[in-house]
Each structure stands twice: as C-alpha cells, then as structure tokens.
Amino acid sequence: MRTFYLRELAHARAGDKGDTNNIGVIAYQPHYYPLILRQITPERVKQHFRGIVRGRITRYELPKVDAINLVMEGALGGGVTRSLSLDPHGKSYSALILTMPVEVPEDIAAELMLAGRRPL
C-alpha cells in the first residue's frame, strides 16, 4: 500500500444550497472507484473538514458515472447570504476534499507513478 492524495484518483466540483454544501467526487478511472467508496466515508470527510462542517454528512452513490455525492449540512457559515467567509458558497471545498489521503494498492500505485504522480 502507498498513500496518495485523492487528487491523483479523482476530480471534484462543489456547490451550495442555503447552509448546505455538496461535493461531487468522480473517479478518473472506473477501477479507482472502489477505493473511493471504501475510503471517502462520511466519517473521514467530517474529520477532514474539521472546523467547517457542523452538521450531518450524507453520501450518495452514482456508480454509472463512478461518482459519489457528499452532502454536508451546516457547512457554509450559517448560509451563503450571511456567511463571513471569502468563499461563502464553499466552491473551493472541491480542492479541500482532494487533499484527503488515500491508501492505494501496489498495482494502481505503479500505474499512477508511471503517469508521473507521486505518493505522499
């Protein structure tokens, strides 16, 4: 096993509704998707987003497009329109999720390193 940032395995986009932020996380390759399902759990995401997400995190699966949708309540400083943050919509949270470390088996690690990606 080797550790990589999630950024090497997936891409992401974040959006807002009121005080809730959602992040779509999409695997670059179908065979990366099981790693994401196993390791990007609501519990780990909540820990990773310490100081940001006050409420519940729900994870939905979209296997046809190798994606998960993380819905994070209480994540936008009380709501987009009254937040004091420079990023009231939480659009940059897509970059934060990609800093999560992921344990990657040797065969996929070799594939990533061949493509110039570096483990942590």
Next chain:
Amino acid sequence: MRRSEAQAPRTRTLRIGAGASYAGDRVEPATELAARGKLDYLVYETLAERTIALAQLERRGNPEAGYNELLADRFYAALPHCRKNKTRVVTNMGAANPAGAAKRTAEVIRDLRLGPMKVAAVLGDDVLQYCLDHADRLKLMETGKPLASLEGQIVSANAYLGADVIVGALREGADIVLTGRGGDCSLFLAPMIYEFGWREDDWDLLGKGQTGADMVECGANVSGGFFADPGYKEVPELWNLGYPLLEVERDGTIVVSKLDGTGGIINRAICAEQMIYEIHDPANYITPDVVVDFTAVELEEIGPDRVRITGGRGKPRPVELKVSVGVLEGWIGEAEIIYAGLGCLERARLAEKVVRERLRIGGVDLQELRIDYVGMNALHGEASLPPPEPPYEVCLRFAGRAREKRDAVKLGNEVETLVGKGPASSSMPRKHVREVLAIYSCLIPRAAITPEILVTEVA
C-alpha cells in the same frame, strides 16, 4: 414557425442554446450562439437565489428598474441574429420586474426595426403579500420557525414557477418570453414540452428533459468553465469558452455540444461534475415540473465536444412550490491589511490581538467575528494543509456581522488605524460595509399562485 395545438408535434432535433448563467455573465458567447448555432431557442438564465431579492430592493428605489441590467446589451447584440434565424428567446432576465423588462425589450426591437415580434412577460412569482398574510403558518425550511419570526425584516418572496406557464406564453406565439423567479431548468424544459408535445405528467420524459436542462443551466460550467486544473484537467483556449447547446430528440435523448471554433471542452468528466453540482439526493432532485432521478444516467462521448445523455428518469412533481424569501439581517463589515517580509506572520498575529482588544475596549457589538490569514487558511481554516515554510507575505482579513451599521463600520475603522497605531510595515488597509440580504425558504400550495402572461405585440 409557430406551433398551434392542432399541429403535429415536432420530429426534428430541437436545438436550445444556453446564453447566460448568472446576472453579470458575458454577452459575446450568446451572440455567437445566436449567429452560428442554428438555434431554435436561446435561453438566458440570470437569477441566483439572492439576485431577485436584490432586484426587488432596486425596484423599490425605482419602479422602472428591477430587471437584468444587461438586458438591453444582450438583446441589441443577439436579437438581430435571432430574428434572422427564427430563434425564440426564453429568459428569467425579468427578475423582479418582467413587465418592465418587456417594455425595454420592445424599445430594443423598435430601435433595431425587427418587428413585428411578440414579447411575453410572465407574472405571478411575486408572492410577498401571500407570505405576509400567512406568516404564522408558513415554516422556514432552514430554521423550522414560522416566517412570522422574521417580521419587519422581510423584503421579498418569490415562488419558483415551473415550465407550464412558459409553455403557455409560447402557445400564445411569443418570440421572447421574460420571466421572474422560476426553476432554472424549467426555462430549458418549456421549449421541449411545447415543441414535442410532451405530456405534462409523462414523468420519465420530463426527467430526461430536465437532466439535459440541468447539464446546461450553469452555462459554460459544462463546456470548460470552473474545470481547468493544469496537469490534471486541461481546457483548450479557456479564454474563448464556447457556451453549450442542447440537441434534443423527441424521445428525450439529448446531446450536449458547443460551436466549432470555440474554446473549452465537453467530455464525460465535466458532464459528470455538472450533473452532480448543487444536487442532494441524486434519485430525488426536486424541480417544480418533475422530481428527477439521475442515478441511471449514462454519459457517452460520441464525438469531439459531444456527449450523449440517456437514462434520466422522473417521478411526479412536488405538490407545493418553493419560495425564496429575502430578509434584511443587519450588516457585515470587512477589512484587510497585508504584512510582508521577515516576521510578517508575527506582526499579523500582533495586529489581530490589537484589533480584538480595541473592539473590546470600544464596546463594538458583533454577533460573529471571523479572522483569516489569506495565503494560509482563509478558505479552509484549520482543515488547511500546513504551509511548507513561513510565508513572505500574509493578508490579515477581518469580517464581522452586526445588528447595527455603526458596529460594522467601527470594525473597519479599527483595522484602518493599524497603520500608524499597530505593528510595523504593512500595506494600506481596505475596508467595506454592506447590508446583509439573507435568503430563507418556505413551501406554499400551488393554488396560492395565479400566473399571468402579458403579451406585447411590437409592430
């Protein structure tokens, strides 16, 4: 060509362009779509949650105002092409004043001598009076409290109307339909329902249409916008993004594409990002027209910058309509100052302490105070990765929310006086105060709405 009830439904591909996705969006890409896109419809979506509440405040100051500020710019540029190519326009640029927007549109048409044309304004989304009359019974979705708990602060209430009323305007032969608040996707779904004669309770078909609409309602976000990450996700000619268009078949199969010769990219990856953007449960995405199920959607690259979307599904539309309520909620003061050079972080930390103490001494009443070190933790706080070494410069930023304006002003003043009366060697601070216009939501019965279509014939 107009389509009456008696005519057979369309069998040819329907082409719908997405010309804008927020109030201040660029003008040129829509003009290019109108000129070269062989469009049947051009849609401009320009209303974020808060835009319409801001527009209501603007209209209070000036009864003629309250519609999209760029409406005339957009129409002067695009309408000559639309007229020539028989492209109809559907837009929510009416914002808080669709009738005013129609009047201005008629002026543009006359000025350009494009008549005869029919302009329709869709009214009925303004439900402020209904909400005030029922404030005890309407429950806020965010807090669970009754709307009455915000009495005296409510400035606007607008319901999300569906595609049905836009379809009504198209049936009346409107070349241009101007709405206020509605479901963003409904602007795109309405032409599909109207042209193909889709039944308004054929939930799967509406679900397919709405899946396509969802793909383009954020405009260039599906054609290369907000996607580029060098070394990971490359976007050709990002500066020259082509805005997307939908090619819709009668059976609900949809291809999303863009014009040849424009920058940007449309592939499976960006379509997946856009499909999940701003949805919660992907099996139950609520729109005024249908509850959409995205879980079986398949995305297939069928050519350069062409993705086919299939597998969207739908369930019956919700019984109630969502309402956005604009609420005045005090003031936000913001200020920032930059320290540079060796020891900049220590000086910024001292400046933070100085401001905190002076706010306390001055008795400044803030409901919430936030302090960011821009360059280190401004966006992600304690969740940020630690910087590899001390920064060469750091921007110290304060933001505070207050009930009274004077307290928000004082916060900025205390940051301003750091020059001369704080730590050494900084930039000149910048400060800013604004009123908070917050948005809350509630649900109202459909029967509370009486939509109205005002048609103007411009000779």
